[in-house]
Amino acid sequence: MSDNLYKDIGGEEVLNRVHRRFYESLFEDAWLGKFFTGKNPDVLVMKQTKFMMSCMGGPDEYKWETPAIAHMHMNISNELYDLRQSILKQCILEEGIAEELAERWLEVDNSFRRALVKNSVEDCVTRVQGQIPVDVQKPANYPWPKDNDK
Numbered sequence: 001m002s003d004n005l006y007k008d009i010g011g012e013e014v015l016n017r018v019h020r021r022f023y024e025s026l027f028e029d030a031w032l033g034k035f036f037t038g039k040n041p042d043v044l045v046m047k048q049t050k051f052m053m054s055c056m057g058g059p060d061e062y063k064w065e066t067p068a069i070a071h072m073h074m075n076i077s078n079e080l081y082d083l084r085q086s087i088l089k090q091c092i093l094e095e096g097i098a099e100e101l102a103e104r105w106l107e108v109d110n111s112f113r114r115a116l117v118k119n120s121v122e123d124c125v126t127r128v129q130g131q132i133p134v135d136v137q138k139p140a141n142y143p144w145p146k147d148n149d150k
């Protein structure tokens, strides 16, 4: 273990593998998946990988929007953020990464919570006239949180 999470995790190849699994799950999810309608999963995997590389002490190759700007029109609640993190953790572990590294990864991921979470749809900011906030209600009978997640 070092102070460089990027190296400890195994570098870009491992981040890419986890993110491929992660976005496959996100796109299939009955709640989170609605945010991704019409988006290209390959591009999102690549951007998420480059973004996390730079956050984890790896090469700084991310050149797109900051998460705060990219998500400003999305009504993301703490519950939704928790759900995304639980899916991310599962994908990290399924790729054979140690629990301790998964926790460090989630800590980095969690550092964006305050920038992304909104109290309500009123807090969303749209960028062009005619755009409406992305506000997805939790589907009825959505199977989360499970009792052991609480």
Ligand code: HEM
Residues within 6 Å of the ligand: 032, 035, 036, 039, 044, 047, 048, 051, 064, 065, 066, 067, 070, 071, 074, 076, 080, 081, 084, 108, 109, 112, 113, 116
């Ligand atoms: C529940 C929480 C989240 C949801 C619903 C969500 C959803 C999305 C969606 C729909 C996009 C595509 C935007 C577009 O192409 O128009 C996107 C892009 C992106 N997201 Fe998230 N996201 C969440 C959390 C996060 C977090 C925590 C991070 C960082 C750790 C992150 C990093 C990114 C990055 C880097 C992009 C690419 C931005 C760009 O294209 O300029 N997202 N997200």
